Amino acid sequence: MKAIILGGGLMGTATAFFLARRGHRVTLIERRQIGAGATVASFGNIRRSGRYLPQMPLANRSLALWNRLARMLNQDVEFRATGHLRLIFDSHGLEKMRQFRADAMDWGLTLQELDPGDIRRRFPGLGPEAIAASFSPQDGSANPRLIAAAFARAAVQNGAALVERASVERISETAQGFHVATPNQTYSGDVLVNCAGGWGPDIARVFGEEVPCRLAGPQMAVTEPLPHRIHPVVGVWARDHGAYLRQVERGNVVFGGAVARSKPDRNGFARVDAAGLRTQLQAVVRLVPALRGVAVIRQWSGCEGYISDMLPVIGPSATTPGLFHAFGFCGHGFQLGPGVGDAMAELISTGDCVTPLAPFHISRFAA
Structure with a gap:
């Protein structure tokens, strides 16, 4: 399977790593530099208290990964379980x-x-x-300036391709899959993963899905x-x-x-x-x-996408097979990042996910 990921923040790079680790061919496209958007502006909080409770299984999955990331990525991303x-x-x-x-x-x-x-x-x-x-x-913090780059580097080591400073000019779907045109090249894939942060709604709109979202920092x-x-x-x-x-x-x-x-x-x-x-x-x-x-x-x-109900969009598209979303984390996505990447890779690879994602499905805005 060939996957195109749009967005090189924590969600995009984590998804790229876990997909590549499963043996898929991955191309990640970032319009600026890896991790230079909402991720690098984050506080770095690894917090579960006060979360929307149906988000807790994903937060727990992510915390387990935070504890293993130094070994998985072969880099200290300064995760410290200080409480x-x-x-x-x-x-x-x-x-x-x-x-x-x-x-x-x-x-x-x-x-x-x-x-x-x-x-x-x-x-x-x-x-x-x-x-x-x-x-x-068991909670704590990590370094937002290290994490996306570490995931990206590990993704490349597992065969992923990174394309930085490439704005997306056009996205189209055909019977053969998805095509993403940048100024220098057009990329094709069987799967398209929307991890574009505050610009995620723009990509969703291409496929007839509207998400009420505003940009703030x-x-x-x-x-x-x-x-x-x-x-x-x-x-x-x-x-x-x-x-x-x-x-x-x-x-x-x-x-x-x-x-x-x-x-x-x-x-x-x-x-x-x-x-x-x-x-x-x-x-x-x-x-x-x-x-x-x-x-x-x-x-x-830094610029972050805040969705009207203050919950992210995670999961498959409601209109387009092969399209998946993970965007709009409303300023509380840093802790979730590794878990989101792992869950998305599982969902894309198997068609299912052991971690419940239904509360974050984009169909909640269909009405």
Whole structure:
């Protein structure tokens, strides 16, 4: 089987790797550079708490792969199971966490509930005003700047072909399969996999499938290197755009959240709102007061597709045999990436998938 994958982010490169590993001929086409879109702008969170519960089997499948990726890809992508701590500052957050905790047990996730004494004892200096917290010890983070390139490199080692800086000019379907025309060449395949992120709806539309989606970008920043004292990924159970942060091994603290998502320009570049940094820092200091007064050395954003129901589109096309979709991850796809690639390869190869994907099928927008 010959497969064409459109989009060289985490979803596309992971799918390319797992398909090539199964012995299929794969061509991955990326309009810019591998991993240079939403993936590289990601926070790098490996988080299961707070997810849409029917997504949990996919998240669990992905977590198992994160634990094996260094060996599978022959590269350290800096996955660290440091745990994920979500602080709670009000009764609404506590109620929300406890309900999720109770519901998630049936989906294979066990959350520890911590009281203020537990927080001070286990995570001194974090959330001194918090009334409670949840902790997921098996979760953590990885490096968004390494992961797509690592998957792409491993895919090539398994026989895949990568085509970078190639915009798609035309997509067509014939009795012989799919044809994708770029400025320099036309590629043909039996299967077409749409992993084009925020531009995924444009590809779906070619085949008569409409997906309500908008482009937006999270606003991220990083501090100067500091003594390493923040072990887990830190977030918050909140009504609004809660802040989140993690400290990388080099000592820098990466943080995001607390402000509205930026609006990309017509070329797909999302620019940060410098005025929002003050709001972000106020939220971050509430999580870690010791960060007050540190220097912020860089801000960035990236273009992501946000679907109207805040769930991705994953699975086969509803109109076109041989077409598959995996796009629109709404800012929470990083953790899912390896699992999505593996599940898509299984689905494309066998026609079925042991991990339930029905809640993410594109047919939910048919009406």
